[in-house]
Amino acid sequence: MEEAILRVFRGDSNGGEERIYRVPLKPGMVVLDAIHYIQAHYDADLAVRWNCKAARCGSCSAEVNGRPRLMCKTRLDEFRGTDVRVYPLKTFPLIKDLVTDVSWNYQVARQIPPFTHKEPEGKPFIVHQVDVERAQEFHKCIECFLCQNVCHVLRDHEGQSAYFGPRSMVKIASLEMHPKDVLDRTGLLREKGGIAYCNITKCCEDLCPEEIHITDNAIIPLKERVADKYYDPLRALLRSLAPSRRREEST
Amino acid sequence: MEQYEIFEHDVLVIGAGGAGLRAAIAAAEAGLTVGLVCKSLLGKAHTVMAEGGIAAALGGVDPQDNWQVHFADTMRGGQFINDWRMAEIHAKEAPERVLELERWGALFDRTPEGKILQRPFGAHTYRRLSHVGDRTGLEMIRTLQDRAIQAGIDVYPEVTTTALLKDGARIAGAFGYRRETGRFILFPAKAVILATGGWGRIWQVTSNSWESTGDGAAMAYEVGADLRDVEMMQVHPTGMVWPPGVRGLLVTEAVRGEGGVLRNSQGERFMLRYDPQKKDLSSRDVVARAINQEVLEGRGSPHGGAFLDVTPLGADRIRQKLPNMYDQYLKLADIDITKVPMEVAPTVHYAMGGLRVEPESGATTVPGLYAAGEVASGLHGANRLGGNSLSDLVVFGKRAGECAATYSRDLPATLQVPRDVVEAEIVRVLAPFERDGNENPFLLHEELQATMQERASIIRTGEGLQKALEKILELKERSRRTRITGSRMYNPGWHMTIDLDCMLTLSEAVVRAAIARRESRGAHYRLDHPNKDPEFGKLNIIARKSRGEMTITTVPVPPMPEELARLFT
Amino acid sequence: MITQTRSPAVSSAVRPIRQDAWWVGPLITVVVVVVFAVYAVWAAAQGTNYRVEPYLSPFYSPVLGEGWWTLSPAFLVIWIPLGFRLTCYYFRKTYYRSFFGDPPACALPERRGASYTGESRFPFILQNLHRYFLYLAILLVVVHWYETIQAFVFDGRFGIGLGTLFLLAEAVLLSGYVFSCHSFRHLVGGCLDCYSHSALGRARHRVWSRVSLMNERHHLYFWASLIAVWAADLYVRLLASGAIGDPRIIF
Known part of the structure; x- marks a missing residue:
């Protein structure tokens, strides 16, 4: 045999x-x-x-x-x-x-402010497939933590104190892109979340067993949102002139 | 003497699948301290395997749907040995629970009007299953998990509970050990909620994960709780067949819900013969036996199953609606289901029977002990409809959590956990390290699975069941001679000896109950009694520990009130 | 900063590392990028041989500073594509891997320890300015198309030469590269949370979906447009120096 x-x-x-x-x-x-x-x-x-x-x-x-x-x-x-x-x-x-011992991942998860909405009680949400599709991709995550394991920031630079890791970025993206969520987590991303530690080298995305586009669909769009808020004077100016939908700050 | 940690809570929940999480959230929201114990890491429970959807008469797609229709479908599916009150509560409250999940962040697939999309499923009259592709259970568990974390529940992951403890007649807590270190923990609690799921692992071909070893049911049985209708074990018609390593892995009913059809080796759509009305979406027991029959009559697929064909749906729709199935067959069986049919065969899937509970509260017959989800019984009767399990978890999980909280709060006495019982339990659990013996727990488990598969699966006979019982009693004897080496740190062999005890208890109960039910009804098919017997249709079969022995009795199925009975005339 | 340290997971056994030829990709990248960079600096510094009617080398397009700028006019423009490419999310991944070895390939051991700060410090924090380079690059795309249209006109009459095709390919591929950009994807629709409830949401979702599809091939556009601009400049340069002639296809 x-x-x-x-x-x-x-x-x-x-x-x-x-x-x-x-x-x-x-x-x-x-x-x-x-x-x-x-x-x-x-x-x-x-x-x-x-x-x-x-x-x-x-x-x-x-x-x-x-x-x-x-x-x-x-x-x-x-x-x-x-x-x-x-x-x-x-x-x-x-x-x-x-x-x-993967408990660190659960400790990080506790630091992410949960889904928060302001819809009236007793009424079902009206949202469309186009609104939920992006976040549905992130909900596919099975928390195998392979992305956390291969992320070189956590793996080689022992950066657990500086960066939440790809799994958490996917989680935050799913909340930020939830059509009914009203919190703003960009402050968390920039500070404790340490999104800037990600240098988008994409190893997480390459081996995700659920084939979630971690870098392209979660981390880069989040980096863009952080840039909107903190690194874009032009946008800041536009925001102050025409305040659109207000999001609550959360850190 | 062995040291142990002590963690006291108002309510202790054992099991962190859908029912356990929902119960823990309910108890925590009632303002009590809650401990949540699970054998695996948080979020890995068997609920993640639920694929097709959650059944609730929201009426978003088919406005004619309402709770009465859902109730009637459930009772008919269960062949009327269900507890009507549980079916009523379930049908009425499921829509609220689904909308609650949405308000907690779950993202279901949508209709063009922006409502929750619902898909058709076996034996449901209308399109009723809210879903997220074919990973609805994952969506549910993640949503509840996030909610539970925020509710301030103390989670004890990778802890096996080995015994429930009583003070007199009342539950006083539970005892267990950390799988990581092998250290013991005592959980004093006035109320304990069991949400430990089923016991599919006692069969060879099963869709269940290793956790489904019936711990909760076995522990409750040991402290005197009633097991009801445990002969009713659902065999899902479609599991993977080939290659051997994945045999039994579930192929969701959503495949047929989305339009997949079953064919035999001659290309015939054989379900037209067995159930011309509901065809491929007939109830699960009917489809499972039909596939079995086709194989017996020589019209099976090469590896002893049937063909399930979704190719007419087109590659895009398959990948959108059944992404996990597509991936599962491609990666594990080298089969592209957009091009060729799948090969499927029945696989043991779900325990309809379980602990006998009060319909309103989930209270078992032991004061302070509650049960919800698969470990409880009553809702599904002789056959569970697809999608009713996920709604079962949240509807009765919430109720058990609330009722256990009320019980715990209102109980004036402080309970004592008897020290000698704890010490005896430590000795029992550590025995495999100490004793002489040469039995291997993994191989005993394989023998048990082979016996149950052969004699107590989809087709049963009185004689075969009797032989199975003898074998189980022999294995019970031999299981006292298992010997484990190595340390107590994360030792799977040791864990298996504990699980094996539970599985043997459940196997005995299943077989004894199956012997007692001398008829064929739903999932329980007796070749020697191939027809339904109206007398048995009025009875639930109870297994109970009495003077150290398992005894089988019957209790009458509670009669339906007039206004509900009218739904069936 | 990274402060936390943990005990090594595996000590006496030697953890296997991947055995495949992971170094081939980074090596090719380094060679191509270095050769291109040397060529580009050289070509830009020439200040001659960049225009042959009706063609203009894309390195020099648009020609600015006539009358007051004494160095090569390319230096007034070339920083735009240079900045756009250097801050490009795809190219960042590539050069962090190939040039900095952060990491050279996934799951490989890295040497660098706690000194790693990702994109959280100067100079890499400037990567957040990618969007500004995008705005300029969009202007550049317009100019390149203008020049490409000019390349169809020979002495006031319509015609096509081989050079026309070089410029056309360059304009097409540059457009593909710019409009598949992650920042552009964010700008057109990625920044929204709920499409069906936003002004122009549905339309923006459609555009976003198209850009998303192109974005999956962003890396291909990157290399194709790089080679196209190189080839176009080389062709114009050879033509202008008289080394070759321009075959006419239609005139």
Whole structure:
């Protein structure tokens, strides 16, 4: 029977090692299937986070041969002839084996002011497909945090204190472009959110499993909105002459 | 003795899917302190897998729709063993809950007039399912998650609860451990809401994630709560078949809702034979058995299923309306569904049965213990209609949250958690590290799944069920000899031993209830009793722990009041 | 500034890095950009051989400063396309990757640590001025089309030479590049939150959608227009110096 050779990182914050496992191949097998095989037949304590195995929940993020991806969506037949090296996400503190501590992402999420509207009680919203489409793209996010992991600001410059990361930018974009939202989050973006730390090198967009255009549709439009507010004297002048729809400041 | 952390709350919610989040929000908005415990990270619960939509008679697309029609559809679908009052509450309150989600930021697909778009679905008379493409559950959970975070709820992610604790007859809290470290936590609480979902993982071919191991139902059973109609397990007609790794993965009913048709290997649209009226959108039990029958009679697809064809819709519409399905088949099965039909077969999907609850409040038979969502029973009867689960979560999640809050606030006594019970629980949970044994929990689980799949799935017989029961009791015995190595830190083998206990309890209840229901109704099909029996149509089957043993009894289905019964004449 | 530090995730095992030829893209970029830059500076500094009736080199279009400017007239114009391109969201990505290695390619280890500040400090904070270069670039597009139309006129009569085609291609591709710009996309409709409730919202949504489609190919327009302007200048220059003749297609 054909076999795949998996080299899986085993260890915790005190260090670790690579362990080699031979796993019999079945048609259409994905990396997560192989990890489950290892658990059932070799090492029951191999730690991995997973839920749906259908690329819906975004739990099984890892780095396969140096590329951050969802294990449930990474087919083993892609790697015929080479070993498959499975490592935990680099950007987040390691807990054990393939499991990392992603709680920082949730802490950041708490700092984003929620959806806020001023519609009268008891009346359904009247909004059209053209109004919701942009934000719907951002609502596809499954919070796998692969974008946060690959973002070099967070990954290599350890910039968690300076930049909220691509996932948060997508979240903020979904709120800012919500047709009924009345808050203005550009101040947050410029200060604590640290949008200027993003140098739009697009790695987040390149590997988003939901194919959200993180850079082109979320971050760049947000940068433009920040520029509208803070770096465009002409617009400021126009705004002061003809105040359009007022948005509430929030930081 | 082992140390443990203690976190006290007025209300403790176990499970952070749609029902748990909605319950937690309701209890927090009532001004109480709320703890929310979940086995996974926040926002990963099984609700994200819900695809097709949320059923509510908004009447935005078909103005004739109203709560009475929705109520009647639900009761008919459930073959009249549902709790009529739950179906009534559900049909009346679902529209409010959908609009509430919108006011909390959810973005549903729109009609040209700017209202919420609704799509047709199996056995719903009118177009009723509000949706966001084929990822409605994700939209719902994210909306509720944001709301819950802002409501000041304390979330305990990646914590497994292993037992409910009582002070006398009343619930006094729950006990569990952090999956990350293996450290124990005690959660004293006057009211506990279970929102732990179903137990699809006891079958081999299932659309359920690993979390669906029936923890909540099993824990509640252990403290004396009633399980009702657990033989009713919905088999979704369309799951993926090939390749083996994805077998059972759900193919949303929205595929048929949008116009996809089922064909057998001869290209025949066989649903015309089984249900000429509703055809491919017949109720799920009918479609599932039809596919099964086609395969048995030699007209199945190459890997033992049927073909589901959406190609006539055109590539653009498929990619717009069914983006996840398109992606799922392309990435996992190398099949472009805009060009060739999918191969599908039935997959275990949803537990209609579950904890017996009060229709108004979600209170179980144990004081202080509430349940909402899939873990509860009553709304769906013998067969759940697509889209009714998401509305179930928010309608009864909210009610359970409010009622548990009221109960907790009004309870004068301070409750004591008996220390010896906690200590005994610690010993029980740690036993797999200590004891001698050579059983592997993962392989026991595989054996259980194989048995349930073969004998207690879409087609059942009295004899087969009896054999399944023997096997389950054997596995129960062997599960006391599982042995785990490694540390308590994030140890999946250890986690599996805990889950396995719950799954064995549920499997036993399912099989015993299935033996007791000697008829065929909805999802429960007995080859040896292939017809509906009006006598069983008046009964709900109850599994209860009595003197350490599982006993099966029946209770009468509550009779419908006159004005509602008139809807069916 | 970045202050937070965390423990390294994986210590004793060596995290695999991607094995593909990721360096090919950045290398090609560096070569093309350097060659173009050297050529452009040289060509702009010449101050001669930029006009042959009816053609005008796009580097010199429009010709300004006649009578008072003593250096090459190109220097009065060329800063506009230069500034537009340097602040272009696509080109920023490209040169941050290829020239600064921030990061050279996704998920690769970077050397630079806490000194990284993205676009939050001088000089990169000036990237926010992209929109002003856009306004000027739109004017430039108008001028280039005017010059292109002139290139159809030979001694007062309609005609087409090979040079006409070079200028036409340059004008078309420059237009594509300018009107697929992220800032332009923001300006025409991206800045709105709710199309159906805004003045001219539906019309702006239609324009925004078209620009969005073009925006997906912004990088192609970038390179195509760069090569087109280069080719057009080279052609005019060779023609003016007498090295080649201009084949006439219609005259």
